[in-house]
Each structure stands twice: as structure tokens, then as C-alpha cells.
Amino acid sequence: MDRLQAARHFFSQLEGEHTERLREIEAEIERTGTYTLTTDELASGAKLAWRNSNRCIGRLFWQTLTVHDARDVETFDDVFEAIVAHLRYATNGGKIRSTMTVLPNHFRILNTQLIRYAAYETTDGIVGDPLSLSMTRQAMRFGWVGAGTAFDLLPLLLTDGNEIRMYELPADAVLEVDIRHDDVDLFGGRDVKWHAVPAIADMELEIGGHRFTSVPFNGWYMETEIGARNLADVERYNLLPLVGVSLGLDTTKERTLWRDRALVELNVAVLQSFERAGVTIVDHHTAAKQFKRFEKNETDAGRDVTGQWSWLIPPLSPASTHVFHRHYDDKIVTPNLFARSGCPFSAFQAKPKEESKG
Template identity: 50%
Template sequence: MTTDRLPSPGSHRRVSPEWQVPDWGEAEDFIRMFHVEHPDQPIPLAMRLRQIREHLEHTGTYRHTSAELQFGARVAWRNASRCIGRLYWKSLRVLDRRTAVTADEIYGGLCEHLRLATNEGRIRPVISVFAPATPYREAPRVWNSQLIRYAGYRDAAGGTIGDGAHTAFTDLVRQLGWQAPGGWFDVLPLVIQTHGDKPQLYDVPRELVLEVPLTHPTLPAFDELGLRWHAVPAISNMRLSIGGIDYPLAPFNGWYMGTEIGARNLVDADRYDLLPVMAGLLGLDTSDETTLWRDRALVELNVAVLHSYARAGVKISDHHTESRRFLTHIEREEAQGRIVPADWSWIVPPVSGGLTPVYHRYYDEADLLPNFFLDDAARARSQGCPVEH
């Protein structure tokens, strides 16, 4: 990587406090990578690098071409060390939403994202890339951690109705004017903020939220709980970084792996905490940990999730299959001379980890670019703690 860095152009009046001059080294490295992997570009490499350097010197930023944006978003998925589903990185559908300016336009783009990603249950990997920050304009943001999240409410007894992880965010949107239904699976509104404007609330259209009723193949009492979960896990608070340009609003999705729902969302003590309920339905002895009641209840809950999605015709993957696919991804990448960064604690599934092939090996922990990043401010917003610049 070159050590040559461009100074901040002093002639620019900075309106956007979040803006920083893109790193020339990152820009150069990315463009060179793009031309190596896609050599048949209409603009020669040397000319494109000269264009970018001139734009940086005169405007303090530069703009990716549509082809560069698509490649950068896909490579960011390829480099995402916590994702086990990267075998399909080349299939990511990249939606260029950089011209969306108003909250209404952004909301329309987010709705279209959900429609295309849901695909009547045949879930497609999609990313929508909205405008980056510039010297004169802040980037748009969605405060939600995912486009579809369930509300959480504190009850009078100190317990929680709904998703306990989102009680603070639920309180926040209620303060902003949301009329909360008070149920167990209420879809939270989107909080969209654009340059110079206050955050605005938008309900997610009901027809765009595909939900799966959860049933168990052999336990009718489970069906009576009335549980459900949504089909599309669209992360919306991570910053996409491509060639020194940051895109704070770039929601993306794949499809669920069953353990995300059956071993975390429905099980974590600060979420729906359903293991004791499941154990009760199964008649398990919960008085002693040596009965392994947690393990038995966890497996049956995951059986219910996979069974329900298959029954509803909604795409999902089990952790054994996805683990084998990840090793296939590693083989393909290594054949191309590329390393595969991976965080073992995220790649190994939370159910029967030792039975999966991803458990019994070491991984490269390099941080590669392009990539996705979760910044402290974005995390705070999604946890119901808005921050000021």
C-alpha cells in the first residue's frame, strides 16, 4: 500500500461534521484490486487513478462508478469475518440508491429492498447503497439495527413483552410519536434521518413483512404459543467502507440460518427467553443441570424453526449445511490466491458446534477492505441512545 496521503483541502467549507477526506491509499488499493479482478474496464487503470486523485484534490472526495460500487459491496461481503454464508458473495444484488436525498425517497428505497429481498419467500441477498457523506452534506441514516425488528415493552411486574433487546429503542420511537400496539411481535417503525432534518418515523408496510408461524412437527402444545418470526434479516446500521468512501446507510441481507432464530433470538435471556417454556412443554426436569434440559429444549426449538420455514416455503439454512458450504467457500477463495478472514466465535454455530466441520480448524483474522463496520454512534442509535455530532 502506498504511504502517500492527500491533505484535507483547506478551500472546502465543511458543513458535514462527520466527513473526512478519503484515504488515497485505500482508494488506490481498491481501484487496483477492481482492475485485477475485472481487467476489461472501459477506463484504463492509470487514467482512473488519475481521475480519482484529481477529484480528491479539487473536491475532497470522489464518486465510485456503478461497476466499482457493485464490486466493492460484494467484496465487503467476501471480507466479512463474522459471516458464515459468504459462498454466495458474487450473487449479491447491489441497488445503487445514491441519488435518494429526502426521507421519503430513502423510505421508498428501503421498501423496495424488502420487496426484492423477500421474493415471496425465495430470499435473495440484496444490498441498498445510499449516499455517502460529502464535505457539504451528511449521509442519511436509519437508526434501526435491522429493517425488521420486533418491539419490546417493560411490564408492571418488571418483565418484558416482546423482544427484550429492543425495549430502549421502543421507548425512543414512542417518544418520537409511535403508537405502540403492545404485542409480542410488533414490527418497529423505521427511523430515518437525513441532512439537516429531524429523524422521521415510517411504518414498515405490512405486506412487506413476510412472517413465518412457528410450529413443531410432533409437539402440538408448542403451536399454541403463537410464535412467529420474520423472513428477512436485513442489517441496517453497519457502515460500508469501499476505497476510502464510507456509506453509513447500506442495509444488506442474506437469509437466516436456523440457529440465529432458534438459538439466539428466541432463546437469549435478554430476548424472548423461551428455553424454560420449551422445557416445560417437553416435560423436562429443570431442577438439575445434569439432565441437560437446556440442550434438549434448544434442539427441539431449532427443529421447530427449520420445520416451520420449510413448511411455509421460506428459505432458511441449517448450521450443518452452512458449515460445509463455508469450507467450500474457503477452498474456492484459496484457489484464487485469496485469504478468508474469519472470526471463529461467530463462524462456529451456537448449537452442536463441535459436530460441524468449521469447529476443527483455525482461521485467518486479518481485517481486509472493503468491509462493513459497526461504529459506536450507530450502535448507540440502534440501542435507543441517539447521539449528537
């Protein structure tokens, strides 16, 4: 649809009468070929985008999203300051707030998330998060040197298409939680931790014909994201064998279901640790019940509930939730959030600033 049709489609989803505003938009499009969303319209669109996100089980809280309008920032330093402000606001001393920051389109965050742990290739295998191997190499190319531990925070790489600048996040912008089980040492004396805010940095926001390409945003963690994926996946930290041995399970036979038992206790440890630290987290059973309330709210409002089943079911005991037993239409409704559509900026093409700033 053209820009005016897209605007009309967007405003038809908002409460109230918008005839006069649409006249203004039509006149602006006739003059300039486009139109500008106000800060309030941007915030409303971002909330609807969350509500329409088919992969998200946490959509019950879509109306609570806080949107920071940073479209007017001009420099690399301004972008970095907006990102740090986002993380500090979202972290909120552990009482996590769902937050989105909309940055100018000509800037990109090359990291997939604002907070990731580095990965190092050693003679004994990979130390850290294997998912971050490529980004760690890029950061090193720009002069970054990590401590070499399994949980080193990666710097941010920002680009405007001409150059890349590297920034290290200040300590007070990243809250981390030590992962410990209340009853048993699951990790054989190793230090294991995870960060409190899951801030996505590689999605694009579409509202009323506009595509915003730099929109870091976060909700809060569901425990399985950490305990059943980040720390458990074979391609990630792969801690299940260590946990199984620590629990005294027979890991030589699959029929002992040692993986399942280890997975449960690892997720218990994540929940216990976040609760101990006073950091917001939700377990997958509660999240599923919250999503059921979202489904009812949408039905009562006369809207279809869209969803991508394979993403909505939790990776731990999915059949014990109602989500597993339902069908969802994966129809795309806008406003919405989309995977980055081929970032034209490559860390291996853009030139680094001569002196990286932290």
C-alpha cells in the first residue's frame, strides 16, 4: 500500500477521531512525499507492534511499553548516550521496564543485542558464548581486548555506513545476576551468571508506512530463555552435562532422562537466582497463563490472535501449557517488528575510527 493508505491503516487502529490529523498527513505527503509521526504516534505504533508480534508470549503487557524518541540525535556519542539511557531506565534497579528507543535510521547497531557475552577460540575449545564468535572477532579487529573469561561483556559497534565506532558499556548500565541453585552446586565451582535485560538490537519497526531500522527494545526474561537455551543449548554454553554430573545423575544412558532432570534444576536455579537478586523474571507456566489472558483480551476486543506456535511454546515442558494444544494464525499484522532486512553496513567494509571510544 502507498504511504497515505498505510497511514490510514495505522490510524484506524488507534482510539479516537483522527480525520483532521489524516488531512494534515495527506497535505504533508502531497508537499514532501512523506509525513512525520509525532512522538505520541510513534509510541502508540510501537505498542501496537508489540501487540502484533507473533513470536512473543509476553504480549499481555503491550500497553506498558515505554518509548524513547531519539530520532533527533546527531552524533555517534549521542546514539551511545541514548542506548546507555535506555539500559539504565529499563534496568530500574532490577524492576525491569519494557522499553524501546527509536534512533535515526542512518545509524546502525551492529550487535544483535545490546548485551552479549564474548567468545574466544582456545586450544581447549570455545570459552564464552559461541553465538558471539563473529562479533567478538569484529570487536577485536577494532582494538577490543577482553579478559578471556566465559562472561566478558562485548562492546557495542555502531556505524553510520562510513565508519564504525566502538563503545564499551559502563558498569552501571549492565545488571548481572549470579546463577546459583539454593540446594546444590550445579556448576562444579564455576562462576555462572547472566544479564538482567534482554535488549534486542537487530529488529526493525514498521508503523504507518514508515520503517525504523534502529530500535533497540526489551521486555524481561522468561527463565527458559536463559536456563533452557542460553546456558543449556549444545551450541551455546552447553552446561547440561556438567549439571547432570553435579546432580549425581547417570549421564551415560539417555533413558535415565538425565538431560530433562538437569534442565529442570538449571531453570530452577535461574528463577531462584533472579528472585534472590530482586530482578524481574517470569516462569514459563505463568507466562503461558498471562498469554491466555492476552488471548481473551484480544478476542473480547474483536481482534484475531495471531502467533507463531513454534516460538510461543516454551522449550521446557511445552505440553503442560495450553499454548501447545492451540493453533495460531501466523498472519502478519502491522504495525509490527521485523528482522533486519539486510543491513547495508558491513563491519568489514566500513572503516574504524582511529581511536575507539569507551
